[in-house]
Structure formats: structure tokens, C-alpha cells
Amino acid sequence: MTKSEEIKNHLIKEFGYLEPAARTQGPRRIFMEAGADKFSEVFGFISEGMKPVMLSAITGLDEGEGLGFIYHLSRADGVIINLKTTAPKTNPVLKSVTRYFPSADVYERELRDLFGAKIEGLVEGNRYPLTDDWPAGEYPLRKDWKKKEVKDAL
């Protein structure tokens, strides 16, 4: 059994509801999905209970109906746990994970600017990476956003 399968099985044992969407890809990649209501407990478990673990990045996805967010958690043994959660496009609310990983600050600001995610618990601060005069409601990494609109917006 590869390392990634071992970790996947361990997580499924803890949280049975992860099983349907859980899969491994190669010896060091795990993909899992947790609904918005379950995400916090799984994320907390990996961050606190599987130390040392690092948040490598958060990827935002436009999946048509809703938005997807993948938290790439990398372990010291080279395995990355890619934990995904989803949120509706109309009200994409996420809880900040900065209390586990201070480095998430800038990743979450990026989700806010480029996907329009609302991050609960993220401290006030500069936006990233768009300009301060970027028009409200324009989220460039959403699929329906087109480049030409920048000129019109300005």
C-alpha cells in the first residue's frame, strides 16, 4: 500500500463521509472532498492532528453552478492532501484558516479578489492582487468574466 493510500484510509476511518470522493493519484497525491458543513472539522483534524503539515496554496475553481476551493496541504513526507470544498456562487462564504496557517492570509485575499469569495474571520488589510480601484463585482477568474470588460469598467 502506498503512503497516500494509507493516509487516505486513515482519514476515511475518521470521517466516513469522505469516502465517496476520496482518491489517490500516484504515491503522494490524495484528493478529497468535504461539504461546506463538514469542511472545518476535516481541515482542523489534518492541520492539528497530522503535524507538521503546511498549507501550500488554495486553488479557486469556477464550476459553473458553484465555486470550488481546493486546500493543498503538504506533509513532511512529500504527500499532498488536496481537500476540496464548495460554495454557491451567489453567496460563496468560507471560514478563514489563518488561525491554523498565518500564510493563508494572502491566499484568501486572492480568492476574494479573483473569485469573489467572502472570507469570514480574515483580518482587515490590503487587497491582493488587484488594484485598489478595481471595480466591485468583477471577478476575473470566474468563467463568465471576459478580458475586454476591463476597458469598459475603467
Add this chain to the structure above:
Amino acid sequence: MHSKRGFKIPVGPQHPSLKEPESFSVALRGEKILGFDMRLGYNHRGIEKACEERTYFQDIYLIERICGICSHSHSTCFIQAVEELAGLEVPKKALYIRTLIGELERVHNHFLWLGIAGHEIGFDTLLMYTWRDREIVMDILAALTGSRVNYGINTIGGVRRGVTGEESKKILKAMDDLEERTKYYIELAMQDTTIIRRFSKVGILSKEDALRLGAVGPVARASGVERDIRRDDPYAAYGEVSFGVITDNHCDVYGRTIVRLKELMESFKIIRQVLKNLPEGAIAVKAPRKVPAGEAVSRYEAPRGEDMHYVKSNGTDKPDRVKVRAPTLANIQAVKHMLKDRFLADMPIVIAAIDPCFSCTDRIISTRDVDTGRSDVMTWDRLREYSIEWHRENGVDFSKIKTKIR
């Protein structure tokens, strides 16, 4: 801005120490930094969005231009993910050549960094020495790939050029020269009072903080965190070569200097092994234009630390999503921490010591008319015309200059 606690001064968006735009807001009491805030994003060019509109092959060239130094790191990281999605078996020879270019890039980066670090502390002789030596590796890269920075060596399924026996000899000779120079710099770092006193106890980051703040690359390793993607999550030919992961317990700028210098020695070791064991055979396999639907996460130990790419495909010839997390973004929180309660004069070297690179998307110039406040977007062609016209009004007429390509 004046406050009860001290002064808040804006620094930037022109970078105080590097040649990239970046805005800092520093709260000071006397010479001491009370708080430090950054405004990033001045180099955001929308590359992730642009990738979605281009084919995988076009994306290689776009991705390679994310960074002016770690160009090979980004392109390798990206194509590794694409190759995984396409299920391609990359020839061993190609993996070795990728490793070779990757290490030459690390050598070029670390020499560049050492020069900049010297410059930041007013030790410009070191800058002149290291940048002169760096030319050796730049010439090698240019000879191997045809370019000093954007090598264009990678293609989906392999590499575009091989390495001849003659080139191999030249590289080995260059590595001997550079190794000798590196030994001298290591000795210098161990003995020179200027370096020791200016770098020590500056920009302190404890091991606990490095782990907590998610530092990567030489910054993390100089704080005693033994993490190197080349060993932990091997890619290319790293699983087949032997090298050490260099760590140091100084936890300051001095430690970061030592780590990078010793890493150079490991790079020479890797390059020699790669050339000695360079396999025979093809350098690339044919790659499909369309990539089956799926998702992949790829990592690469860039000279500045862990680079991560996520690629999602949808069965067409264009990716559905490309996410890039470059090493500097992971080190940003660490910089904030390093500067707290330190002196303002340490700021340039502390920032330079993480070897930052602020790069990211599409090129748009936005202008604002000072009198009317009206803003406008300039296309590349209009910007070019404007530049020619501006120079003509100021006495330089480019249309009269005859340039000949030799």
C-alpha cells in the same frame, strides 16, 4: 502620517532594494520598526486567466515568463502536471536534461543572489565578483538552450534539445571553475568580518516560526527546517542522483547565505552525476494536442523554494484552470515577522535575503490624466507609438536610427 506611537512611512511601490515594484508601509519609532505592512500585486499580469484561453503548448511559453530567473522551474512544474494528466511516459534522457538545466538555473540564481546581498550591505566588490562568475553559467545556458533566461527547453513529453559530448565537456570544465569560486566565497562568508557582522542576528526567523509561517526553500532550511521537494517529492531525475539537503541553525540572513553557498556545492555534484549518467535514447515522446479531463498537482524545488502548480483539464486542447503558487508568496508572512522590532536600515537586506520575486499576468498599462482625472487603457501598440512620439518631441527620432542585425 503622524501617530501617537510613531511615524508611518510609505516605501514604494518602487522597491527599496530590488528592481521590482512593491509597496511597503512601515510604522517607525525612531529607527525601530513597530509594524510592517505590504501591498502586493503590482506585477499581477493575469497569467492564470490567460492560460485558460491558450493551448497547453502556448501555455508553456507563457508560464516560462512568469519569472525572469526561475523560468525553467515554472515551465517544468507546469508540464509535469500536464504530462501526468496526459499519461505520458517521458524519456529518461529528457528527465536528466531537465534536471541539468534546473541545477544550472539554481547556480545562476544563487550567484545572482549573493551579488545582490553584497550590494545591499554596500559590499559591491562581492557583487562584481559573483556577477562576473555568474556569466560562466549564463554562457553555458545560452549555449545549451539558445537563451540566457527563457530557455524554451521544455516541451510536453520531453525536452527540445539534447546535450552533445562537446557541450558536456564544457559544462564539466565550467563546473570546476565555479566550484573553485564557490569554495572561495564559502571561505569569505566564514571569515570576512563585514559579512559576518552585517548578516548575523539580522532578519531572525526561529525554526518554530518558519514552520508556523510556512516558509519555504533556503529561508526555511536556514532556520533548521529540513524540507526540500527534490528529496521529499522527487521529480525529473532527482530520485536517481545523490545530494544533501543543506540546513543551518543560524536562523538569520547569515544562515541563509551559508545555505545558498553550500547548496551550490550540491548543485555541482548533481550536474556531474547527471552528465556522467546521461542516458541514451529519445529526448521526447509525441504529446497529444487534447488532454483528457482530470486534475494534477505538481511541485518543484525552485532556487527560491517550493513552487506549486495545479492544472485541471477538461478534455480539450486548453486547460480549464491553471493555478501557480510561486515561492515568494509563501515567504511573505515570514518577512513581516523578521522585520518586527528591527531597525529600518536592516529592511533592504532582510527583504533581499528571502530572494523575493514578485511576478504574476497579461500586460495592460492603465493611465490617468492628471488634469482631468480621466483614466484610459493603453494597448501595447499605442504605448509603442506614444513612446516614439514622446522621444521625437524630446529630440530623439528613432525613425532615423538605422539598426542592422548582424
